[in-house]
Amino acid sequence: MTELTNLKVAEIRDGHRAGDFSAVEVAEAFSANVAAAKALNAFIVETPEHALAAAKAADADRAAGTLKPLSGVPIGMKDLFCTDGVQTTAASHMLEGFVPRYESTVSAKLWDAGCGMLGKLNLDQFAMGSSNETSYFGNVISPWKRKDGGNAALAPGGSSGGSSSAIAARLCPAATGTDTGGSIRQPAAFTGISGIKPTYGRCSRWGIVAFASSLDQAGPMARDVKDCAIMLETMAGFDPKDATSLNMAVPNWEAALSSDLKGKKVGIPKEYRLEGIDLDIDAMWDVGIAMLKDAGAEVVEISLPHTKYALPAYYIIAPAEASSNLARYDGVRYGLRDLPDGAGLQDMYAATRADGFGPEVKRRIMIGTYVLSAGFYDAYYTQAQKVRTLIARDFEAAFGACDVILTPTAPSAAFGLGEKMADPLAMYLNDVFAVPASLAGLPAMSVPAALNREGLPLGLQIIGKAFDEQGVLNAGLAIEERAGFTARAEKWW
Amino acid sequence: MTTTTRFKGATGEWEVVIGLEVHAQISTNAKLFSGAATAFGAEPNTQVSLVDAAMPGMLPVPNRECIRQAVRTGMAIEAQINKYSRFDRKNYFYADLPQGYQISQLYHPIVGEGRLEISPDEKDPSDTKIIGIERIHVEQDAGKLMHDQHPTMSYVDLNRSGVALMEIVSKPDMSSPEEAGAYLRKLRSILRYVGSCDGNMEEGSMRADVNVSVRKPGEPLGTRTETKNVNSVRFVMVAITSEAFRQIELIESGGKVVQETRLFDPATNRTRTMRSKEDAHDYRYFPDPDLLPLELDDAFLAECRDSLPELPDAKRARYLAAGISAYNADVLTAEVESALWFDTLLETGAKPAAAANWVSSELFGALNRLGKSFEDCPVTPAQAGELLGLVADGTISGTIAKAVFEKMLESGDAAGVIVERDGLKQTSDTGAIEAEIAKILTANADKVEQYKGGKEALFGFFVGQTMKAMQGKANPQVVNELLKKALG
Amino acid sequence: MAIDQATVRKIASLARIAISDAEAAAMEGELNGILGWVEQLGEVDVTGVEPMTAVIPNQLRLRDDVIDADPLTGGNRRDDVLANAPAAMHGFFGVPKVIE
Ligand SMILES: [Mg+2]
Numbered sequence A: 001m002t003e004l005t006n007l008k009v010a011e012i013r014d015g016h017r018a019g020d021f022s023a024v025e026v027a028e029a030f031s032a033n034v035a036a037a038k039a040l041n042a043f044i045v046e047t048p049e050h051a052l053a054a055a056k057a058a059d060a061d062r063a064a065g066t067l068k069p070l071s072g073v074p075i076g077m078k079d080l081f082c083t084d085g086v087q088t089t090a091a092s093h094m095l096e097g098f099v100p101r102y103e104s105t106v107s108a109k110l111w112d113a114g115c116g117m118l119g120k121l122n123l124d125q126f127a128m129g130s131s132n133e134t135s136y137f138g139n140v141i142s143p144w145k146r147k148d149g150g151n152a153a154l155a156p157g158g159s160s161g162g163s164s165s166a167i168a169a170r171l172c173p174a175a176t177g178t179d180t181g182g183s184i185r186q187p188a189a190f191t192g193i194s195g196i197k198p199t200y201g202r203c204s205r206w207g208i209v210a211f212a213s214s215l216d217q218a219g220p221m222a223r224d225v226k227d228c229a230i231m232l233e234t235m236a237g238f239d240p241k242d243a244t245s246l247n248m249a250v251p252n253w254e255a256a257l258s259s260d261l262k263g264k265k266v267g268i269p270k271e272y273r274l275e276g277i278d279l280d281i282d283a284m285w286d287v288g289i290a291m292l293k294d295a296g297a298e299v300v301e302i303s304l305p306h307t308k309y310a311l312p313a314y315y316i317i318a319p320a321e322a323s324s325n326l327a328r329y330d331g332v333r334y335g336l337r338d339l340p341d342g343a344g345l346q347d348m349y350a351a352t353r354a355d356g357f358g359p360e361v362k363r364r365i366m367i368g369t370y371v372l373s374a375g376f377y378d379a380y381y382t383q384a385q386k387v388r389t390l391i392a393r394d395f396e397a398a399f400g401a402c403d404v405i406l407t408p409t410a411p412s413a414a415f416g417l418g419e420k421m422a423d424p425l426a427m428y429l430n431d432v433f434a435v436p437a438s439l440a441g442l443p444a445m446s447v448p449a450a451l452n453r454e455g456l457p458l459g460l461q462i463i464g465k466a467f468d469e470q471g472v473l474n475a476g477l478a479i480e481e482r483a484g485f486t487a488r489a490e491k492w493w
Numbered sequence B: 001m002t003t004t005t006r007f008k009g010a011t012g013e014w015e016v017v018i019g020l021e022v023h024a025q026i027s028t029n030a031k032l033f034s035g036a037a038t039a040f041g042a043e044p045n046t047q048v049s050l051v052d053a054a055m056p057g058m059l060p061v062p063n064r065e066c067i068r069q070a071v072r073t074g075m076a077i078e079a080q081i082n083k084y085s086r087f088d089r090k091n092y093f094y095a096d097l098p099q100g101y102q103i104s105q106l107y108h109p110i111v112g113e114g115r116l117e118i119s120p121d122e123k124d125p126s127d128t129k130i131i132g133i134e135r136i137h138v139e140q141d142a143g144k145l146m147h148d149q150h151p152t153m154s155y156v157d158l159n160r161s162g163v164a165l166m167e168i169v170s171k172p173d174m175s176s177p178e179e180a181g182a183y184l185r186k187l188r189s190i191l192r193y194v195g196s197c198d199g200n201m202e203e204g205s206m207r208a209d210v211n212v213s214v215r216k217p218g219e220p221l222g223t224r225t226e227t228k229n230v231n232s233v234r235f236v237m238v239a240i241t242s243e244a245f246r247q248i249e250l251i252e253s254g255g256k257v258v259q260e261t262r263l264f265d266p267a268t269n270r271t272r273t274m275r276s277k278e279d280a281h282d283y284r285y286f287p288d289p290d291l292l293p294l295e296l297d298d299a300f301l302a303e304c305r306d307s308l309p310e311l312p313d314a315k316r317a318r319y320l321a322a323g324i325s326a327y328n329a330d331v332l333t334a335e336v337e338s339a340l341w342f343d344t345l346l347e348t349g350a351k352p353a354a355a356a357n358w359v360s361s362e363l364f365g366a367l368n369r370l371g372k373s374f375e376d377c378p379v380t381p382a383q384a385g386e387l388l389g390l391v392a393d394g395t396i397s398g399t400i401a402k403a404v405f406e407k408m409l410e411s412g413d414a415a416g417v418i419v420e421r422d423g424l425k426q427t428s429d430t431g432a433i434e435a436e437i438a439k440i441l442t443a444n445a446d447k448v449e450q451y452k453g454g455k456e457a458l459f460g461f462f463v464g465q466t467m468k469a470m471q472g473k474a475n476p477q478v479v480n481e482l483l484k485k486a487l488g
Numbered sequence C: 001m002a003i004d005q006a007t008v009r010k011i012a013s014l015a016r017i018a019i020s021d022a023e024a025a026a027m028e029g030e031l032n033g034i035l036g037w038v039e040q041l042g043e044v045d046v047t048g049v050e051p052m053t054a055v056i057p058n059q060l061r062l063r064d065d066v067i068d069a070d071p072l073t074g075g076n077r078r079d080d081v082l083a084n085a086p087a088a089m090h091g092f093f094g095v096p097k098v099i100e
C-alpha cells in the first residue's frame, strides 16, 4: 500500500470512500508524522485524539452509508482559528492558555464536513510576519534545505508558516491558512505547495483572531490545486455573523476544474518586473507565461500603475486596523494579565500588553496608533485608503483586458531564519507581489512552478477577478499540469 | 420670546451657554450588534454574548430595529436623515469597554440637523423657543463598573455593554437651567411618543452630558466643561446652575476655566473633576472595518415615516381646535400614555372639552390617589366614555358622576350598572320636584318674602335645598325652571 | 515627519504598552524607518478619489431584533464568557480598583 501520508485530500477522500483504507489508519499515520516532526515546530498543540475521533466517526459513517464530503480527511488548523475546547493562541503569549468556548465558522464547516483536526498550527504572532519568526512558541522550520552543502534552517514563510511547513513535510494533507497581505500565498511558494486566498468575504471571518479586518481572508493550503478547490468549497459560504460575508452560493469549484484556457486572456503586469529581482524568479515567470500559452491562453501585457504604492499603503492600513483590533487584549476578560504590585487599571493594561505582545506586534500597533492619531489621520490613513481605491481601479481596468493575471508570488525563494529579522522593511518587501490583490480583495493563489538554483521551490501567483476563484484555480491547474512539480524536501527531521 | 437668564456675579451679569448631549437607550429586545437581551436588572454578565465580551474573532452585525428607531426619532425632530452613514471606532482603554473601542458614528452620522420647540415656562405654554439639534448618531453603550464590592478590586458587569444608544446632540442654544429642563422634558416626551426610548431616567435609559460655559453679554463663547452622565431633569438643572456659578467665581477671582470632563455629585449639588478621564484623549476615530457603510433605501425610510404616530405638538394643536383648553391640552399631551388613553376616550364619542376636564381633574386625581398611571389605569377609556355619556345625555348629574366614578373604581362595575343598581338616575319628573319645591317654599316663607323683595341671590339657596331634598338626582335645569315658575 | 523618543513614548502610552527608555530609543529608529518609507504615498495624486470603504462592493446587512436567535451571538452564557477570565469574581470580571 502507498504510504498514507503521501496521499492528498482527494485521494484520501476517494480512497476512504472506496474502502481502500480506514480513516483511523489515515489519522494515525498523520498523527505519527506530527509526533515525529517536533524539530519543525509546526504545531503549537497536537490533537491526535480529535483526529482519531473524527476518523472513527468517518469509518462509522462509511459503514452506515452516511459519508460526508470530507469524511476521513485529517487536517491542520492554523492557530488563528478559535477552536471550541482547544487552546487558541494566535502564537502569542497574550493568549497562552486561552481555551475558547466557541468554534470559528470556517473550522466548524470543516468538522461538519467530516474533517478531523491533527492540531493547531504555529504562525507568526497575530499573523504578523512573513517568516514565522515572530511566534511566541518559537520559529517554524521549513522542511526544505538549500543544496549548498550547508544546513541553514530556512523560513517556511509566514504568517501561515506552520501550515506550509506541515503540508510540505507530509504532517497533514491540507491545512487552513489566513491571508491578510500574502500569508497564504508566500508560505505556499516558499514550501512548494498550493494555497488560495479567495475573494474577500467568501470565507467568514467569525471566530478567526482578527489582524486587519478589511484584508483578512481564510483560505486553504494543500499540495495541489484540486485539493485547494475541495477545501475551499467546504470553508467558503455566507455567514450571517460576519457583516462583510458575501451572500452568494458557493460554486462547485472542484467539478468545474479545467486546465483548458482557450479563449482566456492572461495579463502580465509590467510593473511587477522589479529592478534587481532574483533572476530565477524572472525566468520562472517567463516559463509560467509559456505554460499558460501552451494551455491555450492569449498573453497580454497590462499595467497596474499604482503597484509601487501598494506595500506602503498596506503598511498603514493593516497596522491601523490591527492597533484597534488588538485593543481587546487587555488582561481583563481572558488571556494574560500582568498586575504589578500596586498597579492601577491603566498600569495593568500597559504591563500586560508589554509582556503579552512580541516586538513585531508592538511595532505594528505603534505604527497603527500613530497613523490614526490626531493630526495625522488624513495624511496617512485617508491617503492610504485613497491609494487603495486607485489600486482597486488599476485591477478593474486591467481586467477589462484580461481574465487572470500572472505574477511571481514572492520576490525570492525561502531565506534563512534570522536573515531578515533585523530589518523590518526588508521583511515587508517579501509581500510586494501579494499585497496588491489583498488590498483589492481579489482571489489569488500560489502554485509551485520550479526549483531555483539552490533547489528551493518557487511559486507563481494567479490573481483573478472578484468572485472568479474558478478562473484562478483553472489557470493554477494549467501551470500545475505543465510544471509537473513533484519535488519534495528530503526528510531530515 | 424667552429672555436670556442672567447670572449675577461680583463683577456684574453673566450669560450661560448650554448644550446637551443626551444618550437615549433605543428600545429594542436585543443589543446593537449582538443577540443578547437588553432588559434592565438582570444578573451580572448574563446578558452578554461572546460578541459583547469582545472575545477573539467576534464580529458585529447591526440590529435593524436600532437603525429604524434612530431614523424615526430623526424624523420626529424634523431632522435631515442621511441615507448614507458609517460606523466608526472610537478607541480608548477602559474596563467597561471590552473591545477597546466604542462603535459609534463620527464622520457620517445617521441623522443630521433637526430642531425641537420648547416652552420653558410651564405657566405660559405660548412662550416658545426653538432649540437646534446638531445630529443624532447610533452607538454602543459601555458596561458597568462597581467599586464598592471589594476593598482593592472593581467589578465589571457587561450586561449594558453593546446596548444601543442614540446620542442626541443639541446646539449650544439653551441659556438657562429652565430651558435645559424644558428641552429634556420635551425630548423625552417625543422619544416616548415615537417609541424609540422608554425615557426611564432612573434605569439609565436617558442621561445627559451637560456642556456649560459662561460669558459676559455680547462676548464670544467661553471655555466649556462637560459634566457627564447626569441622570435626572432636576440634576441637570442643578448641575448647570452650580457649574455656571463655579465658572463665574473662578473667572472673577482671576482663574481660567479648563476644558475638562466633570461629574455631578447629587449629594453636594456640585460638579467635580473626573479623575479617571483626566489625560488628554486621542480617540483615533476611523471607519469600523468590520462594518460596511449603512445605506438606507426609500422603502425603509417610507416605513419609518408611515409608522410615526401623531406627535405632541400636532396633538396639542388638534386638541385646541376641538375646544380643549390650553392647560388641559398641555397636561394631556405631556405623556404619550395619557394622550393615547385620551384619544381612545374621544373615539367613544365623548365631548372633547368635557372629557378633557374630567380626565385632567377626576382621572388624574384618582390615579394620583391610587398611585397608578395610565399604563395600569383602573378604568378603560370605554368605561369612562360610558360614564361621560350618562352625564352628557342627562341621565346623571356631574355631582352624581363623581360618586359613580368612585364606585367604578371600587367595584370595577360599569357606570350604567351602578346608576341602575343604586337608583342614581337623574329625575326630570316634574311632579316629584314640584312637590318638594312646594314643601321648601312653605318652610322658608321668610326667604320667599326676601326674594320677592329683590334679594335675587337667594335663588341659589332654593336650588340647593331642592337638589338636597331630591338627593342630587333632580335634573338641575328642570329644577331651575320649576323654581322660577313657583317663585313667580 | 520624523518622530522623536517623546513621541514614541506618547504613542506607547496611547496604545497602553509599557516601554523602557532603551525600547523607546530602539523604536525611534524603526518607526522612523517605516514612516519615512510609507510617506512616499504622499506622491500619489488622489484628487477626487474617495477613500476605500468596502473592498468588495457589498451592502451592510442588518439583523432582526431577536434575542438569542443564534447561541453564538446571543447572551445567557455567563460561564463561557467568564471561563478564561484572569479574575472572575461572583459573576463579574475583577479589575484593580478604579477611581472615577
Ligand atoms: Mg459626550
Ligand SMILES: [Zn+2]
Binding pocket: B023, B139, B167
Ligand atoms: Zn456618546
